[in-house]
Amino acid sequence: xxxxxxxxxxxxxxxxxxxxxxxxxxxxxxxxxxxxxxxxxxxxxxxxxxxxxxxxxxxxxxxxxxxxxxxxxxxxxxxxxxxxxxxxxxxxxxxxxxxxxxxxxxxxxxxxxxxxxxxxxxxxxxxxxxxxxxxxxxxxxxxxxxxxxxxxxxxxxxxxxxxxxxxxxxxxxxxxxxxxxxxxxxxxxxxxxxxxxxxxxxxxxxxxxxxxxxxxxxxxxxxxxxxxxxxxxxxxxxxxxxxxxxxxxxxxxxxxxxxxxxxxxxxxxxxxxxxxxxxxxxxxxxxxxxxxxxxxxxxxxxxxxxxxxxxxxxxxxxxxxxxxxxxxxxxxxxxxxxxxxxxxxxxxxxxxxxxxxxxxxxxxxxxxxxxxxxxxxxxxxxxxxxxxxxxxxxxxxxxxxxxxxxxxxxxxxxxxxxxxxxxxxxxxxxxxxxxxxxxxxxxxxxxxxxxxxxxxxxxxxxxxxxxxxxxx
Numbered sequence: 001x002x003x004x005x006x007x008x009x010x011x012x013x014x015x016x017x018x019x020x021x022x023x024x025x026x027x028x029x030x031x032x033x034x035x036x037x038x039x040x041x042x043x044x045x046x047x048x049x050x051x052x053x054x055x056x057x058x059x060x061x062x063x064x065x066x067x068x069x070x071x072x073x074x075x076x077x078x079x080x081x082x083x084x085x086x087x088x089x090x091x092x093x094x095x096x097x098x099x100x101x102x103x104x105x106x107x108x109x110x111x112x113x114x115x116x117x118x119x120x121x122x123x124x125x126x127x128x129x130x131x132x133x134x135x136x137x138x139x140x141x142x143x144x145x146x147x148x149x150x151x152x153x154x155x156x157x158x159x160x161x162x163x164x165x166x167x168x169x170x171x172x173x174x175x176x177x178x179x180x181x182x183x184x185x186x187x188x189x190x191x192x193x194x195x196x197x198x199x200x201x202x203x204x205x206x207x208x209x210x211x212x213x214x215x216x217x218x219x220x221x222x223x224x225x226x227x228x229x230x231x232x233x234x235x236x237x238x239x240x241x242x243x244x245x246x247x248x249x250x251x252x253x254x255x256x257x258x259x260x261x262x263x264x265x266x267x268x269x270x271x272x273x274x275x276x277x278x279x280x281x282x283x284x285x286x287x288x289x290x291x292x293x294x295x296x297x298x299x300x301x302x303x304x305x306x307x308x309x310x311x312x313x314x315x316x317x318x319x320x321x322x323x324x325x326x327x328x329x330x331x332x333x334x335x336x337x338x339x340x341x342x343x344x345x346x347x348x349x350x351x352x353x354x355x356x357x358x359x360x361x362x363x364x365x366x367x368x369x370x371x372x373x374x375x376x377x378x379x380x381x382x383x384x385x386x387x388x389x390x391x392x393x394x395x396x397x398x399x400x401x402x403x404x405x406x407x408x409x410x411x412x413x414x415x416x417x418x419x420x421x422x423x424x425x426x427x428x429x430x431x432x433x434x435x436x437x438x439x440x441x442x443x444x445x446x447x448x449x450x451x452x453x454x455x456x457x458x459x460x461x462x463x464x465x466x467x468x469x470x471x472x
Contacts, residue, residue, distance in 0.1 A: 018255075412448060
């Protein structure tokens with residue numbers, strides 16, 4: 001490779017390629033910055049629009065929100081705005097005429113009123129202005145990079161041609177003249193730099209050779225002196241060659257340093273990208289938690305409404321049942337047990353009491369009732385149920401079922417609501433009877449819990465340590 005080509009390659013590799021890479025990285029960084037600013041502006045506009053439309057969406061008055069939407073549409077980048085309420089589409093606004101850009105970014109935001117989602121705002125924004133800004137910046141960066149490069153190349157090659165190549169060509173021709181023993185033409189050198197010094201040395205060499213050839217027969221010492229002078233010139237050339245090698249080594253080190261800087265900045269950009277992805281994942285997780293809390297709040301509101309409804313129904317039924325329970329009791333005071341109306345009135349009274357228990361359950365569901373929690377004899381509760389009309393009706397509808405009991409309470413009692421325990425035993429026996437397809441036996445067992453000891457000293461045992469189980 002010739003010297004001119006070698007210097008061109010070194011200049012291209014050492015300056016042009018790093019400049020292009022730096023320009024590319026700068027443009028990419030600018031793209032990321034502009035994209036982030038556009039997204040933040042887009043998100044902020046959507047949130048402001050959601051806040052501004054909250055009252056109009058809650059009141060379902062689109063005319064109150066249209067001025068706000070028109071004010072936002074004054075931004076030429078916004079192409080379309082969609083506002084939806086719980087009832088359906090609320091406001092639709094689309095920029096007239098064809099879409100200027102080819103890249104549309106969509107962002108949505110919920111409309112909240114007193115912590116409750118009542119609608120949603122969706123906005124489409126054109127990213128073409130950002131792309132145009134990036135294109136202009138890219139052209140400017142290219143001109144800024146290529147301009148100094150071209151100017152430096154022209155100056156470098158002009159200096160190279162003037163200071164090195166042309167003098168080297170003259171030296172080459174002069175050396176050829178010396179080799180051809182053409183010593184009659186004087187070597188003219190006006191330069192005062194290293195090449196001029198070398199050219200003057202060639203002139204001295206020419207003069208010395210001319211004198212040498214003239215005085216060759218006269219003295220061998222002058223020939224030796226000229227040889228020494230040529231040796232000194234050769235040493236100078238070696239020194240210059242070594243200096244050029246040193247300069248090339250410095251250029252190589254500078255190139256390696258530039259590559260190291262580029263690698264380090266690339267690693268920094270990669271780390272920043274990872275941190276950005278982690279931040280996006282955190283924001284998505286927070287958004288999911290927020291939606292879950294909204295669902296729970298809506299569920300709690302529904303349960304509260306259901307409890308209020310149950311409480312109202314329970315209070316109305318209490319007013320109705322007060323007569324059903326109290327009037328039979330008053331009538332029973334005036335008649336004897338032998339009277340034919342005594343048993344029907346007693347059944348009406350018990351039915352009213354059971355209905356009152358159902359009302360109490362409704363009040364408990366509405367968190368307005370007080371649950372009865374007294375000491376109960378579980379054996380007595382089961383025995384009363386087995387002597388009730390409900391049990392007799394169950395046995396008449398399931399003649400193939402036989403019920404057996406095993407009581408081993410040892411005087412232990414439990415603490416709870418007698419009415420609820422009676423309903424529980426009744427449901428267990430009824431389910432067991434319905435589960436028997438053919439002939440079968442339902443066995444009711446009442447015994448202490450495993451690990452409990454029955455008190456045999458005649459003292460009252462603590463309540464709440466018995467278990468009742470139903471076996472098929």
